[in-house]
Amino acid sequence: MKNNFSLFAIIIFLSFCFVIFYKGLNNPNIYSPKINDKKDLPIFEAKDFNSSFYLNSEKIFEEDIFYIINIWASWCAPCRTEHPLLMKLSKNQSIKLIGLNYKDNLNNAKKFINTFGNPYSQIIIDNDGTLSVEFGAYGVPETFLIDKNKKIVRKFIGPINKEIVEEIKLIIK
Amino acid sequence: MKILKIFIIVFLTIGFSHLKSDENNELKSKVLKNIRCLICQGQSVYDSESEFASSVKLIVNRKINEGLKEDKIYEFLREKYGDWIIYEPKLTKNTLILWLLPLLLFFLGGAIIVSRINTKKL
Numbered sequence: 001m002k003n004n005f006s007l008f009a010i011i012i013f014l015s016f017c018f019v020i021f022y023k024g025l026n027n028p029n030i031y032s033p034k035i036n037d038k039k040d041l042p043i044f045e046a047k048d049f050n051s052s053f054y055l056n057s058e059k060i061f062e063e064d065i066f067y068i069i070n071i072w073a074s075w076c077a078p079c080r081t082e083h084p085l086l087m088k089l090s091k092n093q094s095i096k097l098i099g100l101n102y103k104d105n106l107n108n109a110k111k112f113i114n115t116f117g118n119p120y121s122q123i124i125i126d127n128d129g130t131l132s133v134e135f136g137a138y139g140v141p142e143t144f145l146i147d148k149n150k151k152i153v154r155k156f157i158g159p160i161n162k163e164i165v166e167e168i169k170l171i172i173k
Numbered sequence: 174m175k176i177l178k179i180f181i182i183v184f185l186t187i188g189f190s191h192l193k194s195d196e197n198n199e200l201k202s203k204v205l206k207n208i209r210c211l212i213c214q215g216q217s218v219y220d221s222e223s224e225f226a227s228s229v230k231l232i233v234n235r236k237i238n239e240g241l242k243e244d245k246i247y248e249f250l251r252e253k254y255g256d257w258i259i260y261e262p263k264l265t266k267n268t269l270i271l272w273l274l275p276l277l278l279f280f281l282g283g284a285i286i287v288s289r290i291n292t293k294k295l
Contacts, residue, residue: 020270039252103224129228130235136253138212138225 039152042134049101049109049123060122066095066172067146070120071137073104074112079141082159083116089165090119094172099123102132102140145171197237204233204246207260217260 045056061067070086072079090097099120101109106125113123126132135144138157145154145168154171156164205219210226218226218233229250236246250258262268 020274128231129224130232133228133232133253 039136041146041150041152044131044134046100046124046126046131049099049106049125055122055124060098060124061146061150063096064148066148068095068097068168069100069135069144069146070097071100071102071126071132071135071140071142073102073140074108075104076102076140078159080116082141082161083119085160085162085165086119087117089168090121092169092172095168096121100131100135101125103127103129147171200243201234201237204237204243205230207247208233208250209258209260211254211258 041057041061043057045054046060047053048055068089072083086097089095097120099122101123103126124131132140132142135142135152136155137144141159143156143160143164144152145156147153154168160168202219206217208218208229210216210218210221210223210229212225213221213223216226218229233246236249241249247259251263256263256265262271264272
């Protein structure tokens with residue numbers, strides 16, 4: 001009787017372990033960041049790209065419209081790929097693009113803008129990458145869509161493409 | 174006498190500031206070792222030299238200097254990047270088994286050992 005009980009307990013325990021490990025193995029272990037969570041816009045102060053003045057986030061996002069924050073750098077090759085799409089998007093009147101120049105050389109960044117065009121209504125500088133962390137960014141390029149309530153509603157990791165531009169246009173409609 | 178007083182004050186100030194910076198460095202290493210570098214393969218932010226890790230290191234340093242406690246720093250990072258960024262999982266509904274299973278196994282093992290000893294004595 002006692003032996004039967006021990007056997008039963010062992011079987012139950014092993015089944016329990018099997019279920020847990022089986023469920024665990026079925027879950028993908030590749031990290032995929034949440035990109036649809038609504039997050040508050042961080043409050044910050046950043047240096048202006050064209051002057052030595054510091055601007056605060058309230059001043060940058062003062063209008064009651066949609067904004068895009070695009071993290072870019074002159075040394076980043078994918079940023080060149082997405083730049084023409086940003087130029088097109090900047091023609092849309094219901095959205096303003098804010099550039100966040102990430103860990104860049106100012107002269108190279110200015111050359112980049114002069115060569116490829118300036119889609120941004122404002123460019124701010126993030127010399128040490130800490131401002132990007134405040135946004136929850138992983139690297140460069142990265143794009144955040146901010147709604148009229150000043151919430152980050154979408155995050156696009158990597159260069160944007162035509163599908164993403166269409167998605168942004170649909171959201172801001 | 175006056176010189177001695179000044180000397181003692183200066184000595185204590187330097188001593189305390191050293192103590193404080195040692196404490197901060199210790200906390201910084203502890204926190205950085207518990208943060209996952211999200212763009213690296215199996216590395217903590219402490220071990221990584223990536224752009225992402227170097228920015229997170231600066232942020233953690235800044236937060237410690239602002240006087241933020243360890244759990245508040247984790248809370249800040251969780252809010253930005255989710256639970257995955259912290260190595261030590263938070264006790265939630267999903268991680269309950271993870272936290273309780275070792276304890277359960279420990280007590281179960283203990284109970285088996287005690288019952289075996291008792292039966293041998295009899």
